[in-house]
Each structure stands twice: as structure tokens, then as C-alpha cells.
Amino acid sequence: MTANWRLDERLEQDSFWLGTRNGIEFRWMKDARYAWLVLIPQVADAEEWHDLAQPMRDDLFTLSMQAAQRLKKATGADKMNVANLGNKVRQLHVHVVARHIGDAAWPGPVWGVGQAQVHDQPEATLQEMRDLFDL
């Protein structure tokens, strides 16, 4: 990670740590309604994708896309949502969300809809996701 990088407090609170690849932190959202991954490059002060220098810029794209592909297959999702929004949390992060027809927010976006559902036993899921994403 770059000097002075520190994970945003809200991201830390809302998600579980999975692991790190190529200086990109993989985290799992604390919301059992969805299979919802977040990728955060450990680069201080990056807010937009274009704030990143190479090779981080391409790595974030490649890993986000690869993660979407694997998560779609693993969950049988109908559609993947891959997005950098960051209106509330400015630290650059990419959402990779597996969407299923009829899920809690379908067909709208997941952000800001209802209350997060606590995971019953997160450890099994987290280990499964670490295996899936080679973490």
C-alpha cells in the first residue's frame, strides 16, 4: 500500500476483510441479502478511477472483472453490477454485486435500500470467497 493509506472507517465497519491482491483489498459486505464484494486499491487520496496510475489502474479493472465473472458463476446470478459510485464514501472502491431476479432491491440498485441483514455464520462464506478469489 502507499504511505498514508488507511481504510475508510465506514468501509471498515460495513464489510469483512477477505484479503489483498496486487495492493487491492478485497472485502465482503455485511449484508446477507446479497453476494457483494468491494475492491479497494490501497492508494492514498484516490477517489476516481482515473486518479490511479498504472499498473494499479488496469489491475483494478482486471481484478474487478475477473471477480465479477467468478462470482456470477459461483452464485448463479442473473446479472452482475460493477460500479464505482463513492458519493458517500470518497475513498475509491469498486462494488461487485451478484444480482438475482427478485432479490431485495431487484431490479433497482442495491445502495440505500432497506436494512442490511446480518450474516448468521460469516466465516464459512468468507473462506469460500477467499478460495474463489485466490486470496
Place this chain on the structure above:
Amino acid sequence: MTANWRLDERLEQDSFWLGTRNGIEFRWMKDARYAWLVLIPQVADAEEWHDLAQPMRDDLFTLSMQAAQRLKKATGADKMNVANLGNKVRQLHVHVVARHIGDAAWPGPVWGVGQAQVHDQPEATLQEMRDLFDL
């Protein structure tokens, strides 16, 4: 464009044509509340980013990121939202939305919020955007 590609009817209805670069159609959403670009690779049956082969896969990423950078500068946006959702319209398309603090959906996502506002005189904006994106 690939054989059998045809622009999705809803995308066609909801946006203005701007132009095409590298087989990617640039369109401008018919919603004057936001500066909102959509990029659509002219590839039949692509729904997910990982459905694309090279070089289209990287071109879509590079052009989306470049467009976000230019649109942020041109509009003075506080944050760019770059997203492939596609829950309603499955044809692969990437949203590039300039967000401003206090805009009609701030700080939530723009999709499905309120009613689109008709452009008063779209042609001037469309020409400005063609210049901005080298179309």
C-alpha cells in the same frame, strides 16, 4: 459493429445519439437533471463486461475512464459514478454520470429516482459533448 447487433429499444428511446468510437456507441441520457453519458459496445449478445473479447474489453474500460475524467473536468462534478448495472436493460452499457452535491438524487444513485427532466435545447449540449469526447 458485429453482425446482428442492434441498439436496445429502451436505450434508444431514453438517450440521444452522440457518436461512435472503436465500435462503442456514445449516447446522452434524456434527463437534464444530470450530465449522464452511456457507452454501449456494438457487440451482439454481450451482457457482462467479461462477455467482451479483446480489444473491446479494454477499449470500453479506457474510453469509460477517459470520458469520466473529461466530463468531471467539464462539469466541475464532485464525484463521477461509473457503473454497469443492466438489471432492466441487459444489453451491455456503462453509465458515466457527473454527480454534484445536492443534485436530484444526491447522495444516492441516480437510477429510478423521480422523473427525467426534458432538455430545453439538447442540440447545443450534444455538440459540446461530441467535441468533449472526440466524436
